[in-house]
Amino acid sequence: MIVLGQIGTFGVGVFLMxxxxxxxxxVVDLWYMIGSAWPRVVRxxxxxxxxxxxxxxxxxLPYRLAFAWGLTAYLVVYISLFPMxxxxxxxxxxx
Amino acid sequence: MSAGVLWLDEVGATxxxxxxxKAANLGELLRIGFPVPNGFVxxxxxxxxxYQSLGLQANLARDASATEIAQECAAxxxxxxxxDLTPELAxxxxxxxxxxxxxxxxxxxxxxxxxxxxxxxxxxxFAGQHGTYYYVDRENLLTKVKQCWASLWSPEAAxxxxxxxxxxxxxxxxxVVQEMIPSEIAGxxxxxxxxxxxxxxxxxxxxxxxxxxxxxxxxTPDHYVVARDGLKLRDKRIAEKRLMVSAHLEPGQHARLEQxxxxxxxxxxxxxxxxxxxxxxxxxxxxxxxxxxDVEWAVCEGRFYILQSRPVTVMGREEIGAGLSGKHxxxxxxxxxxxxxxxxxxxxxxxVYPMLSMRFVRGWLYMDISHLRRLLPFKVSxxxxxxxxxxxxxxxxxxxxxLAKLPASLLAGFVFYLTAAVLxxxxxxxxxxxxxxxxxxxxxxxxxxxxxxxxxxxxxWMLPRLFAPVADLPLLLNLASFRFTLWxxxxxxxxxxxxxxxxxxxxxxxGSGTDGVLSAEMGRGIWALAQxxxxxxxxREIFLKQRxxxxxxxxxxxxxxxxxxxxxxxxxxxNGHRAIKEFELRSVRWExxxxxxxxxxxxxxxxxAEPVVHEKKAAEARTEFLxxxxxxxxKLPFESALGFRLRMIRHAAERVRYFMKLRENTxxxxxxxxxxxxxxxxKIEAELMRDGKLKCKDDIFYMRFPEIAALQSGALKxxxxxxxxxxxxxxxxxLSKMGPPKTIGIELxxxxxxxxxxxxxxxxxxxxxxxxxxxxxxxxxxxxxIDASIEPGEIxxxxxxxxxxxPLFLTAGAAVVEVGSYLSxxxxxxxxxxxxxxxxxxxxxxxxxxxxxxxxxxxxxxxRVLSGGAAT
Numbered sequence: 001m002i003v004l005g006q007i008g009t010f011g012v013g014v015f016l017m018x019x020x021x022x023x024x025x026x027v028v029d030l031w032y033m034i035g036s037a038w039p040r041v042v043r044x045x046x047x048x049x050x051x052x053x054x055x056x057x058x059x060x061l062p063y064r065l066a067f068a069w070g071l072t073a074y075l076v077v078y079i080s081l082f083p084m085x086x087x088x089x090x091x092x093x094x095x
Numbered sequence: 096m097s098a099g100v101l102w103l104d105e106v107g108a109t110x111x112x113x114x115x116x117k118a119a120n121l122g123e124l125l126r127i128g129f130p131v132p133n134g135f136v137x138x139x140x141x142x143x144x145x146y147q148s149l150g151l152q153a154n155l156a157r158d159a160s161a162t163e164i165a166q167e168c169a170a171x172x173x174x175x176x177x178x179d180l181t182p183e184l185a186x187x188x189x190x191x192x193x194x195x196x197x198x199x200x201x202x203x204x205x206x207x208x209x210x211x212x213x214x215x216x217x218x219x220x221f222a223g224q225h226g227t228y229y230y231v232d233r234e235n236l237l238t239k240v241k242q243c244w245a246s247l248w249s250p251e252a253a254x255x256x257x258x259x260x261x262x263x264x265x266x267x268x269x270x271v272v273q274e275m276i277p278s279e280i281a282g283x284x285x286x287x288x289x290x291x292x293x294x295x296x297x298x299x300x301x302x303x304x305x306x307x308x309x310x311x312x313x314x315t316p317d318h319y320v321v322a323r324d325g326l327k328l329r330d331k332r333i334a335e336k337r338l339m340v341s342a343h344l345e346p347g348q349h350a351r352l353e354q355x356x357x358x359x360x361x362x363x364x365x366x367x368x369x370x371x372x373x374x375x376x377x378x379x380x381x382x383x384x385x386x387x388x389d390v391e392w393a394v395c396e397g398r399f400y401i402l403q404s405r406p407v408t409v410m411g412r413e414e415i416g417a418g419l420s421g422k423h424x425x426x427x428x429x430x431x432x433x434x435x436x437x438x439x440x441x442x443x444x445x446x447v448y449p450m451l452s453m454r455f456v457r458g459w460l461y462m463d464i465s466h467l468r469r470l471l472p473f474k475v476s477x478x479x480x481x482x483x484x485x486x487x488x489x490x491x492x493x494x495x496x497x498l499a500k501l502p503a504s505l506l507a508g509f510v511f512y513l514t515a516a517v518l519x520x521x522x523x524x525x526x527x528x529x530x531x532x533x534x535x536x537x538x539x540x541x542x543x544x545x546x547x548x549x550x551x552x553x554x555x556w557m558l559p560r561l562f563a564p565v566a567d568l569p570l571l572l573n574l575a576s577f578r579f580t581l582w583x584x585x586x587x588x589x590x591x592x593x594x595x596x597x598x599x600x601x602x603x604x605x606g607s608g609t610d611g612v613l614s615a616e617m618g619r620g621i622w623a624l625a626q627x628x629x630x631x632x633x634x635r636e637i638f639l640k641q642r643x644x645x646x647x648x649x650x651x652x653x654x655x656x657x658x659x660x661x662x663x664x665x666x667x668x669x670n671g672h673r674a675i676k677e678f679e680l681r682s683v684r685w686e687x688x689x690x691x692x693x694x695x696x697x698x699x700x701x702x703x704a705e706p707v708v709h710e711k712k713a714a715e716a717r718t719e720f721l722x723x724x725x726x727x728x729x730k731l732p733f734e735s736a737l738g739f740r741l742r743m744i745r746h747a748a749e750r751v752r753y754f755m756k757l758r759e760n761t762x763x764x765x766x767x768x769x770x771x772x773x774x775x776x777x778k779i780e781a782e783l784m785r786d787g788k789l790k791c792k793d794d795i796f797y798m799r800f801p802e803i804a805a806l807q808s809g810a811l812k813x814x815x816x817x818x819x820x821x822x823x824x825x826x827x828x829x830l831s832k833m834g835p836p837k838t839i840g841i842e843l844x845x846x847x848x849x850x851x852x853x854x855x856x857x858x859x860x861x862x863x864x865x866x867x868x869x870x871x872x873x874x875x876x877x878x879x880x881i882d883a884s885i886e887p888g889e890i891x892x893x894x895x896x897x898x899x900x901x902p903l904f905l906t907a908g909a910a911v912v913e914v915g916s917y918l919s920x921x922x923x924x925x926x927x928x929x930x931x932x933x934x935x936x937x938x939x940x941x942x943x944x945x946x947x948x949x950x951x952x953x954x955x956x957x958x959r960v961l962s963g964g965a966a967t
């Protein structure tokens with residue numbers, strides 16, 4: 001049962017990291033109009049950061065660890081997508 | 096004559112082994128009185144004796160690799176071209192030539208054509224593989240004869256022989272030397288329709304100048320369809336003929352391809368009565384040879400000539416993809432916007448990187464659905480999946496769930512989610528101008544010389560940087576915007592569940608009416624330009640009196656046109672990257688040549704009335720519908736107090752509208768990619784032409800990137816690619832006329848892609864794409880870059896549409912399109928403009944003629960021809 005719960009909280013961690021990265025990208029995506037868009041961007045970042053902090057604070061320890069793993073794992077997966085795509089394209093480019 | 100040279104009228108149909116199939120045919124026609132230009136043949140025996148004298152081997156090694164064969168062929172060609180003819184043969188050829196040209200007041204040039212004996216071997220067709228040379232004078236004659244012989248040893252011809260089991264030693268090559276007819280008008284005639292296969296009609300294509308411009312596909316010719324029975328004209332379409340191959344070179348002129356004078360462009364090339372002459376001689380040729388003929392003809396000083404007559408090769412759609420394994424379905428998102436095959440260069444651009452389950456077949460993009468089927472958690476056959484992809488049903492399929500495939504499907508879905516989820520999160524609520532900086536990215540990429548033309552598109556489309564803004568991901572965003580299908584399904588279910596009695600097109604109505612769809616804005620921008628043009632009487636007059644190609648030059652000299660030109664510049668600064676068939680590298684962008692835009696402006700300037708007020712009507716219909724929906728929902732428990740059902744429906748409708756707009760607008764930006772590549776290709780083309788390595792503009796689009804690189808480095812020369820380019824052009828035209836099969840390796844149970852002309856032409860069926868009913872006169876437009884005139888209330892009949900067609904939607908009363916689906920561009924824009932639209936109506940442009948009175952039912956997807964009008 002604990003394992004199932006840990007899998008679930010791992011999933012929640014993945015989901016919240018996706019939302020957090022999406023919110024952080026708001027800075028880059030709306031940079032061209034940041035003068036007027038900053039409240040919207042800051043609101044999104046704060047909302048997801050608070051959600052992550054709240055979930056981490058509310059969860060008991062074994063689940064908190066799984067949640068942290070979910071957050072970290074997705075961050076690593078997401079960042080590694082970029083070099084992996086480049087390597088794939090380089091290897092498979094027609095010579 | 097002597098020494099292996101014979102006059103054409105000395106040979107006949109039975110002399111194929113002596114003079115090859117082409118010469119035998121021409122000789123036969125000449126002997127029985129056909130108006131064939133005179134000439135002579137250097138016999139196949141002469142070639143055989145010459146070849147043996149060089150001590151070359153008769154056969155290529157069968158087990159050699161392609162590279163070894165290419166090297167061996169190159170050595171043989173080099174030996175043939177470098178050797179001298181025997182004095183006896185050379186004298187005989189030059190003496191025959193002297194006789195041929197004697198007695199003419201003008202300088203006579205000759206066509207030197209290969210006539211291989213293997214062309215008689217059953218179904219083998221060496222079309223385009225053997226050399227043909229035009230405008231040959233006495234000085235170059237012997238060289239060209241040897242080059243024809245050498246073309247028997249091109250790697251393509253050798254490979255073709257090997258594939259078809261033809262022994263190299265069994266093939267020989269005669270050469271026809273014929274007087275070139277300096278034609279004023281030329282063309283082709285087919286005694287059976289080469290596209291539909293119909294045997295009861297003759298098809299004629301004609302244009303100004305020499306026939307090469309038609310055969311090579313450089314010009315859109317005038318088109319006639321004549322019924323055999325009574326020689327009645329069934330269809331006549333006069334095209335805008337922009338280019339011609341001139342018969343004469345003026346002093347200092349080097350290129351024969353030239354612009355047709357403006358006053359002749361839209362003029363019918365054939366004089367009265369000539370259609371009958373062409374049909375009569377073509378049918379005589381068919382009667383003589385006993386099978387449908389493809390006749391090349393020319394008219395010089397009013398006299399009619401037959402240049403060539405050969406059997407019509409009608410390649411069926413089923414031959415496309417023959418031998419290809421797998422289950423392939425035509426990739427609709429590209430085909431819906433562009434029905435022609437892509438040119439070799441564009442195709443090559445997409446093939447630089449692996450395309451996973453996609454592949455090009457003769458220039459059309461297909462998807463192997465067996466991979467997709469394996470990933471779906473349903474028990475479904477390839478055939479059912481293909482049927483579904485072309486289905487008009489909005490209902491979800493009733494395929495049974497497959498528990499065995501479920502884990503793999505879930506895993507694939509999870510991996511896809513991990514990959515795309517951040518992009519989904521980023522694109523949930525973007526402002527309309529979020530992608531505008533992509534324009535500057537493309538500009539920088541166009542100027543960046545360290546990125547090659549073929550690497551430009553992947554860099555713009557597929558290789559995002561970690562910290563790149565969403566503006567640099569237009570293609571990925573376009574893919575992410577397909578979430579609207581999910582929201583559309585939710586919307587449909589909600590409406591059906593809570594208001595089952597409401598109209599059947601509820602979700603279509605709720606999902607339309609969005610501001611800020613850029614292709615719709617573009618149409619309004621052209622309307623605004625027309626309004627500006629009408630403000631000045633002088634500018635209006637220029638538009639009305641001049642062709643769009645001349646208009647810009649005249650406007651630039653006109654002081655009153657300053658404001659209009661400034662507005663035009665503003666319009667092009669936003670929309671200049673657009674073009675007709677914009678995925679295609681060959682397509683000229685509006686910023687290079689705005690005459691298409693000016694043509695559309697002219698069309699609106701001519702219109703006295705306001706455009707059809709569909710938008711207002713659609714907005715009223717939406718408001719009325721929302722009132723009905725609200726009333727229906729209010730009858731349900733708690734709705735009047737909480738209103739949550741209406742809120743859920745409104746939210747789903749808002750999401751549908753947002754993602755549909757995102758889909759259309761991301762395309763506006765990602766299509767800048769091919770335009771950027773085109774800029775680089777044009778730069779290379781200019782360099783190659785300046786260095787004399789390419790001879791003709793536009794030819795580069797019929798090459799592949801490695802060939803271009805080889806031309807640049809000097810590894811290939813013009814003569815090495817000339818025939819390939821010509822052959823590919825001809826193939827491209829043939830395929831464009833034919834259209835692709837929807838599937839390869841799968842037999843669809845439903846209707847085929849082929850237009851069936853035998854069925855009732857008064858009632859046509861298609862897919863409903865935008866609701867509403869409209870009755871009006873039809874206007875068939877095949878290419879808006881040539882003809883963009885449509886009057887308010889006319890019904891647009893088009894083979895396909897892409898965003899460049901959008902301005903025509905503004906004045907049209909309704910639209911009928913041969914290809915497409917609910918999600919295609921035509922449907923999206925028609926819904927935004929609130930006009931009825933039916934798509935996927937095969938053969939609509941053939942069955943409906945301009946002027947026909949028709950009614951369009953955009954709810955049922957039906958088109959009815961009420962009465963025939965005057966065909967153009």
